[in-house]
Amino acid sequence: MNERETLKINADGHLEIGGADAVKLAEEFGTPLYVFDEKHIRDMMRVYKRAVDVEYGGNGLVLYASKAFSCEAVYAIAKSENIGVDVVSGGELYTAIKAGFPTDKIYMHGNNKLVRELELALANGVGCIVVDSYKEADILDELAAARGVKQRVLIRTNPGVEAHTHEFIQTARTDSKFGFSISDGAAEQITKHVLSKNNLVLRGYHCHIGSQIFEKSSFALAAEKVMDFIALMKEKLGFEVAELNIGGGFGVWYNDDDPKLRLTDYYGYVKTLIAAVKSKAKEHNISKPYLLLEPGRSIIGEAGVTLYTVGAIKDIPGIKKYVAVDGGMFDNPRYALYQSKYTVLLANRANEECTEKVSIAGKCCESGDLIAVNVPLPAANSGDILAVLTTGAYNYSMASNYNRNFIPAAVLVTEGKAEYIIRPQTYEDLVRNDVLPDRLK
Ligand SMILES: *Cc1c(COP(=O)(O)O)cnc(C)c1O
Numbered sequence: 285m286n287e288r289e290t291l292k293i294n295a296d297g298h299l300e301i302g303g304a305d306a307v308k309l310a311e312e313f314g315t316p317l318y319v320f321d322e323k324h325i326r327d328m329m330r331v332y333k334r335a336v337d338v339e340y341g342g343n344g345l346v347l348y349a350s351k352a353f354s355c356e357a358v359y360a361i362a363k364s365e366n367i368g369v370d371v372v373s374g375g376e377l378y379t380a381i382k383a384g385f386p387t388d389k390i391y392m393h394g395n396n397k398l399v400r401e402l403e404l405a406l407a408n409g410v411g412c413i414v415v416d417s418y419k420e421a422d423i424l425d426e427l428a429a430a431r432g433v434k435q436r437v438l439i440r441t442n443p444g445v446e447a448h449t450h451e452f453i454q455t456a457r458t459d460s461k462f463g464f465s466i467s468d469g470a471a472e473q474i475t476k477h478v479l480s481k482n483n484l485v486l487r488g489y490h491c492h493i494g495s496q497i498f499e500k501s502s503f504a505l506a507a508e509k510v511m512d513f514i515a516l517m518k519e520k521l522g523f524e525v526a527e528l529n530i531g532g533g534f535g536v537w538y539n540d541d542d543p544k545l546r547l548t549d550y551y552g553y554v555k556t557l558i559a560a561v562k563s564k565a566k567e568h569n570i571s572k573p574y575l576l577l578e579p580g581r582s583i584i585g586e587a588g589v590t591l592y593t594v595g596a597i598k599d600i601p602g603i604k605k606y607v608a609v610d611g612g613m614f615d616n617p618r619y620a621l622y623q624s625k626y627t628v629l630l631a632n633r634a635n636e637e638c639t640e641k642v643s644i645a646g647k648c649c650e651s652g653d654l655i656a657v658n659v660p661l662p663a664a665n666s667g668d669i670l671a672v673l674t675t676g677a678y679n680y681s682m683a684s685n686y687n688r689n690f691i692p693a694a695v696l697v698t699e700g701k702a703e704y705i706i707r708p709q710t711y712e713d714l715v716r717n718d719v720l721p722d723r724l725k
Pocket residue numbers: 349351352370393492494495496531532533534578579580581582
């Protein structure tokens with residue numbers, strides 16, 4: 285397996301992303317700019333697919349969890365890699381359809397899917413809908429009946445394994461807006477309910493235990509708990525499960541508090557959880573279910589870098605030095621939301637030693653508009669190009685037009701060449717949906 289080589293420093297001392305000089309990208313496309321390395325994305329999709337092929341005889345499907353980064357190009361890449369995708373809204377589904385993604389390989393999630401979202405899914409033959417409430421099961425059954433179709437569904441369960449960044453806990457009952465708890469009988473009750481629906485075909489169960497998880501055993505434990513439940517449902521209800529969807533959540537490197545995983549490590553995660561599924565199938569004497577994995581962050585996270593131009597620098601002696609950039613919480617709200625950690629560097633002076641600790645501030649009118657706090661950097665000057673690493677997942681997809689700033693463009697780099705996958709916005713885009721009633725003119 286070739287290792288991913290997304291980031292390099294070239295002979296000019298500039299950061300390179302997928303073989304493209306970041307300083308030149310900033311000149312050509314402007315900043316802020318999201319940059320994605322296509323090879324990295326494909327390598328990650330392939331390692332998961334290969335693990336399912338080799339370790340499980342190909343009896344499964346990798347789904348790219350597209351809420352991590354959704355745009356037409358990424359669905360086209362997933363399609364060409366022969367994997368599936370999951371979507372969590374009508375908008376993501378529409379984007380996948382527009383990109384020509386085969387709808388039978390789309391799984392749809394959501395704790396409160398709207399009727400129009402379910403309609404869109406049914407009208408386009410979405411492969412599977414992951415049911416997360418009684419109401420949804422009832423509505424979906426009616427909508428399917430009206431169309432004369434039988435819709436494949438899974439039930440979202442809570443196996444009582446909760447994972448946090450570097451650790452996980454087992455709980456008797458999970459406090460979550462998602463899913464039906466296995467331990468308290470809720471998952472069994474909804475199973476009976478869905479089985480009673482004439483227009484729904486219950487294929488099995490889904491679980492997703494969290495995100496940014498590094499603990500191998502947490503995935504295996506979740507798989508074991510759901511497999512035990514599958515055996516129980518066979519025994520109690522005579523229900524034979526065809527599919528098990530184990531969710532996503534594999535961690536990525538953001539800064540040096542995180543392990544830097546290799547492709548073989550990701551392969552290892554899948555191998556471990558597949559071993560758990562196999563051994564439980566044997567123990568309970570049940571057939572091995574068709575297996576689904578839903579990695580999002582780990583496919584796209586480290587493939588992305590955001591480039592900014594340094595502007596104002598404010599040194600408050602003895603307190604903090606703020607280095608302000610031309611982006612902020614409108615292109616990356618993750619620090620503001622949950623104090624996420626990032627690694628930053630000066631793309632035009634990538635070889636220089638870090639001599640100070642600074643905080644990277646955005647340009648929004650909000651004190652909490654920060655990208656990173658107390659991170660090492662060489663003494664930055666106005667005009668330097670600042671790169672924030674590992675911004676491929678949950679950055680563009682969480683971006684907004686706060687303060688009527690532009691959501692930045694995104695480029696995809698392939699063998700050193702970059703092209704737009706998301707065009708830059710214009711002022712005209714910002715007022716496109718505004719309405720000025722005559723009486724206010
Ligand atoms: C968010 C999510 C994923 C992907 O999680 P990552 O941590 O990005 O891998 C997969 N499945 C479901 C249901 C999700 O909500």
